[in-house]
Amino acid sequence: MRVIIKNLITRVLVWEAKMALRRHGPQIIGITGSVGKSSAKEAVFAVLEQKFNVRKGLKSYNSELGLSLAVLGLETRWLNPIGWLNNIYLGFKEIFKEFPKILILEMGVDRPGDLDKLLKIARPDIAIVTAVGEIPVHVEFFAGAEEVAKEKAKILKSLPANGKAILNYDDETVWAMKEKTNAEVLGFGFASGADVVASNYQISENGISFKIEHNGSTVPIRLKNVFGKQAVYASLAAAAAGLVHSMNLIEISGALQKYQPPPGRLRLIQGIKNSFILDDSYNASPLAVHAALDTLKDFAGKRKMVVFGDMLEIGKFTILAHKAVGERVASFADYFVTVGPRAKFSAEEAVSRGMPKERVKSFSTTKEAAGYIKNIMQEGDLILVKGSQAMRMERIVEEIMATPEDAPKLLARQDKFWKDKE
Known part of the structure; x- marks a missing residue:
């Protein structure tokens, strides 16, 4: 109906x-x-x-x-x-x-x-x-x-x-x-x-x-x-x-x-513990992910963390594309946190490329990932958050941003429809 x-x-x-x-x-x-x-x-x-x-x-x-x-x-x-x-x-x-x-x-x-x-x-x-x-x-x-x-x-x-x-x-x-x-x-x-x-x-x-x-x-x-x-x-x-x-x-x-980019498109947001969040959580495709990683690499930062959720709707390219992300992350990032079953391929690839295993963590939900990130965050950290729309990675940004009361005007998917959606 x-x-x-x-x-x-x-x-x-x-x-x-x-x-x-x-x-x-x-x-x-x-x-x-x-x-x-x-x-x-x-x-x-x-x-x-x-x-x-x-x-x-x-x-x-x-x-x-x-x-x-x-x-x-x-x-x-x-x-x-x-x-x-x-x-x-x-x-x-x-x-x-x-x-x-x-x-x-x-x-x-x-x-x-x-x-x-x-x-x-x-x-x-x-x-x-x-x-x-x-x-x-x-x-x-x-x-x-x-x-x-x-x-x-x-x-x-x-x-x-x-x-x-x-x-x-x-x-x-x-x-x-x-x-x-x-x-x-x-x-x-x-x-x-x-x-x-x-x-x-x-x-x-x-x-x-x-x-x-x-x-x-x-x-x-x-x-x-x-x-x-x-x-x-x-x-x-x-x-x-x-x-x-x-x-x-x-x-x-x-x-x-x-000109200002829309919410969730490479916006720099103040994080807790005097950290910074590069919020690119609106959506993700291989091209957009690599562009975001390039931006993170270009930044000066004490420690660089990549928080990455599954890329969806890429069909037969899924494994290859996620492994390519892991390879890229391993080349410069200090921590790598993934959310979802597909992003695990990225985590495994990062470890295989020499990233210390203790600095790579995979989670099933954004809530679990946010809890872990809060514990390891330090002053001066720069944290990129990226993932497909359905992964709802903006929830992680909201959990670790310094002023969550500003989420309605700063983050993607803040309408009641999205907030009520599991």
């Missing part, structure tokens, strides 16, 4: 979203990729809102229902039937109200055909593809990584001839997608062949700094409380979007000062 009601609500909101788009005709920026969609969305919004009337999805809304909510500027009501009825009412009103000139929408892919459904709702004028990697998230539901890339490339095929494609130049799979569109293509990345290039990347406890170059012009960027090269890629995508909208690099640099 619940599925039937959800499908009915989805159909109504999809219809409302289509009607609103048909009536108002806003420019649509569609963002897809295996990682980095939400961060790119936030960065693009930070840049474009300086000069334009822009709307973004309120959270990581990238499914058929979520996309409709994003178009209409609404929030999910989870299991609240009155809330959904109110959403339908507000969605209908949105068709006739003043509407934003630009929509920034995430477009996610879990299974074959997902992007087709989303493109029927909203056809982008500008498409941004963040990253795919060798082992994409959700690959479990596809024949292989190539099929995931093929599905995501549909966003480029849908572009009009006068559209723009903004692609990650450093990701070979993404850059190869340029052959799928007749639209103008802009590449972003650290490699010198990109149209929008990052260089001079540095990281400290205060944030990151780097330079952005385009057509011979260069501007310095300093982002406070923002960490990791993934944030640089989000900023580059946003810079490309700004350039497409005739903004100059100085305007873009100033606008990026407002």
Whole structure:
């Protein structure tokens, strides 16, 4: 019965979203990729809102229902039937109200055909593809990584001839997608062949700094409380979007000062015992995990601890991908704590690579892991917390953060729906 009601609500909101788009005709920026969609969305919004009337999805809304909510500027009501009825009412009103000139929408892919459904709702004028990697998230539901890339490339095929494609130049799979569109293509990345290039990347406890170059012009960027090269890629995508909208690099640099990553995406949080937590607990794929480990390694820290939960939905790559994480952790970390049966492969690999066995611990639940971590934490420790959404690794962050009363505004999955969920 619940599925039937959800499908009915989805159909109504999809219809409302289509009607609103048909009536108002806003420019649509569609963002897809295996990682980095939400961060790119936030960065693009930070840049474009300086000069334009822009709307973004309120959270990581990238499914058929979520996309409709994003178009209409609404929030999910989870299991609240009155809330959904109110959403339908507000969605209908949105068709006739003043509407934003630009929509920034995430477009996610879990299974074959997902992007087709989303493109029927909203056809982008500008498409941004963040990253795919060798082992994409959700690959479990596809024949292989190539099929995931093929599905995501549909966003480029849908572009009009006068559209723009903004692609990650450093990701070979993404850059190869340029052959799928007749639209103008802009590449972003650290490699010198990109149209929008990052260089001079540095990281400290205060944030990151780097330079952005385009057509011979260069501007310095300093982002406070923002960490990791993934944030640089989000900023580059946003810079490309700004350039497409005739903004100059100085305007873009100033606008990026407002950029902050969403909760659970490499946020630095004060921990108990004067420690620091690098909270990357929102989700995990092989590409994202290795990016987070790179960030942890780049940090100066007394001791570095990796707290890692299972990576899900990677199918036949599960064992190989988890072992690769263990190998990487063993090369620099001081402690390694894993949660879940799959992450045990990582722990075993770390020990086999020479990490002292007494510094590697595996647990079945986040509660058990949090208790152990509390006991071994010391002043000055830097602790990376990472895992797939279903592993609920934010619970560990909440247990070891210095101000758990701030969890609702700092951590991922703090809605009542998630808090009540086992």
